[in-house]
Amino acid sequence: MGTDRKGLDNDQLKNLYQQLLYPRLIEEKMLILLRQGKISKWFSGIGQEAIAVGATLAMQEDEWILPLHRNLGVFTARNMPLSKLFMQWQGMQQGYSKGRERSFHFGTKEHHICGMISHLGPQLAVADGAALAYKLKKEPKAALAFSGEGGTSEGDFHEALNVAAVWDLPVIFLVENNGYALSTPTHEQYRCIAIADKAKGYGMEGITIDGNDLLTVYDTLKGVREYCIRNQKPYLVECITFRMRGHEEASGVKYVPAALFELWKQKDPVLLYEQFLLKEQVLDENEIQTIREGLKHRIEEELAQTDKGSMLVISTADELDAVYAQPVTSGLPVQADGLPATEKRFVEAIKEGLSQALERDETLVIMGQDIAEYGGAFKVTEGLAEHFGKERIRNTPICESAIVGAALGLSLEGRKAVVEMQFADFVSVGFNQIVNNLAKIHYRWEQQANVVIRMPTGGGVGAGPFHSQSNEAWFVHTPGLKVVYPSTPADAKGLLIAAINDPNPVLFFEHKGLYRSISGPVPDELYETAIGEARIVSTGNDLSVVTYGMGVIWAEEYAAAHPEIAFDILDLRTLLPLDYEAIKASVKRTGKVLVLHEDTLTGGMGAEISAWIGEHCFQYLDAPVLRCASLDTPVPFNKELEQNFLAEKRLDDCVKELMDY
Known part of the structure; x- marks a missing residue:
């Protein structure tokens, strides 16, 4: 010196x-x-x-x-x-x-x-x-x-x-x-x-x-x-x-x-x-x-x-309470029923939710690959950059880990972030940030992580092993995260708004096959669909189908083709936390339960739900809980192979097995 x-x-x-x-x-x-x-x-x-x-x-x-x-x-x-x-x-x-x-x-x-x-x-x-x-x-x-x-x-x-x-x-x-x-x-x-x-x-x-x-x-x-x-x-x-x-x-x-x-x-x-x-x-x-x-x-x-x-x-109790930051009431309507609505496709509902959230909260930033002028791989963000500017609709380099980390950094300063994974499959290279940084930070030192990660997911579109995975179960195992998976346009918008307003990190799964294949009434104004509450799609006393995402569509189509069976269909909508009371109520109504999901069988959501029903609802069961899931293989590219892979292929056999029990 x-x-x-x-x-x-x-x-x-x-x-x-x-x-x-x-x-x-x-x-x-x-x-x-x-x-x-x-x-x-x-x-x-x-x-x-x-x-x-x-x-x-x-x-x-x-x-x-x-x-x-x-x-x-x-x-x-x-x-x-x-x-x-x-x-x-x-x-x-x-x-x-x-x-x-x-x-x-x-x-x-x-x-x-x-x-x-x-x-x-x-x-x-x-x-x-x-x-x-x-x-x-x-x-x-x-x-x-x-x-x-x-x-x-x-x-x-x-x-x-x-x-x-x-x-x-x-x-x-x-x-x-x-x-x-x-x-x-x-x-x-x-x-x-x-x-x-x-x-x-x-x-x-x-x-x-x-x-x-x-x-x-x-x-x-x-x-x-x-x-x-x-x-x-x-x-x-x-x-x-x-x-x-x-x-x-x-x-x-x-x-x-x-x-x-x-x-x-x-x-x-x-x-x-x-x-x-x-x-x-x-x-x-x-x-x-x-x-x-x-x-x-x-x-x-x-x-x-x-x-x-x-x-x-x-x-x-204190330890469990420390895992999540407590949401603050947003003041928005908490259900879609009764609000003026317009028919919209699934993708349009998500886009409208993003646009209205950006209008309402100037601290919100959206980040992702090709999301600005190009509008994203699925055109969900098309036009947002022109309206809100590229400071808030930010194209990112191909670096998922850094972008998730940057989203957490925005939370340190009280801002909100939505990160778009181009495909849910690509989240694996940002996995550490999600399960170790985002998920644990509130439990560790009470810091909010107000981050939503949008996850275009699922198969049925012939995209092969790296663009078709259903990987929601990876994250359900991680305390501190919330995992949502809508199946209707109305829930897509409402759950997205709720996720953005939630002070905790939320994985928001959007099935690619639903983007432009389904439509429904979507309220025009801002509203929330409560995270953690399942939706009763239909009530019946013959057989319960507990499902989410594309599984809801499969269940509805199958039920329509089999009016002789009184199906009780429950759309979970949120996978973490699960609505256990709704699951129990469905089990009580029928005594026979089929857990249906597109993800592969081993270690999927069906295993967790089946185990919980066995522990807590055994006295209401008239048959073993069955799981209907996709094959335990990577998702194949060939469309015929893919159809054979998907859980829908085995749905009829599972229903017949339960009904005949």
Whole structure:
């Protein structure tokens, strides 16, 4: 460290020293407590504090930062009380995640920190979304996302940087390059000379700096932040540093040559900054010692407060209630009956719902591949870009993971997002963001994820194995998501509006075969169809068909062709949460139940529904519950093979088996 004070006066330099020293002393205390068994795990950032502290202080307090598990300095620089942080690390209910998350896997809207998930890379795209929100609101702000050098090998790194560059987002990607990921050295991670060199490939600026020089980090990040806001561009900053402890304490450091520790000990950020302050006569040795003792006393006082915290009081009801954010009443009609209506096709109902939602809520953004001028693969969004502008109807690169992550980032700033998957099949490359980031974030730290993912789904159109899958069951297994699947134009619009208004992530399945094949009366004004409530299609006392989506159409057509059977047809409409009371009522009416769905048999919705009926409705049954589903094969391309694959092929046999029982 030289003698460049970066224009800072003595008081500012002293404050930086306290901010740098505080997390170091906390860490040293945590290592003692770890050995005493008072905390269970610790990811040490000793040797890297200058990056977290310098970068955080360079940002404004109301700008989102997305740190990782070695960034204690982010949390302390945002003035989060150590007592509550310690309760978090101990898994206490008074911690930020109420005992539901570990160490730094949490966030806090109050302090504008978005907690990481273990998969690391997805957080970068969330920063894109926060930066997009700033851009849309024309606020002079930037978002900051941390990554390690190992994380730059992930596809999410590529996707997030590409989206930020293409959309000209004011976001800073900060890479802490400590040389080792967990234990794998950089020469086994990448072949470029510097990670900052990767920036050029995305059309953005990048720089490599000394991550152990506090003033360099602070001054560089201040300048980068101003650049991002002024030019509305992203920036990549690589900070060279070294981790003086293991990836976490149990992993040790045997994989690192001993000579490196001796070398980097001389580059310790606290030591370097103290030497600078002494040289500049900002502080003397006695003042440094006084500051150290004062911070140690503060740490002991903060830790003493944790004794007032109670241990866990386990409540199953509280845990279940924490999975979802509670919806706020929208004030819209909650049923379609009685409203002035016009005959519309399924696809037109969805488009009208999107258009009216955009009119009603200016915070809503729609994102997806080819959805702007082209109107989407199925023309659902045709004309919306012309009416609402391309800022709100956003074409995306082909990067499903980053776009779902960006949608979550918009939620951090209170905005809503609808993401269109071109085909439901393609959601697999955004799976992690959905099941680990979107689904769990409210349970983890009570952050809403107001995101709807539209899923054109289903077969019957000769599109083959990668454009015809029914994959709704993948998501029903994930707490925190809601899964809806309409079968009528009226429900398509009403459920879509309800999904957009819901503060939780919703997977909205739209069967491609229904887009232009069915029509029905659709109310002209905005309304909601309640999520979680099934629809009774018809009542009868011979046989119940519990179904959804295209299965409803199959059931109705079969019932019309067999008037001698009194069918009780239940359209689930929502698959998560299920309307169990409606299912039970149908079982009671007939005593014979067929669960029908287009998805493959094994592990599909039919298995869950059948099991529930067996557990809760056994006394009402006059026959075993049967499942009618598609073959346990990929969806074939040949139309004759596809018809043989689909559940409709076996519907007649299943009905006859039940009726003859």
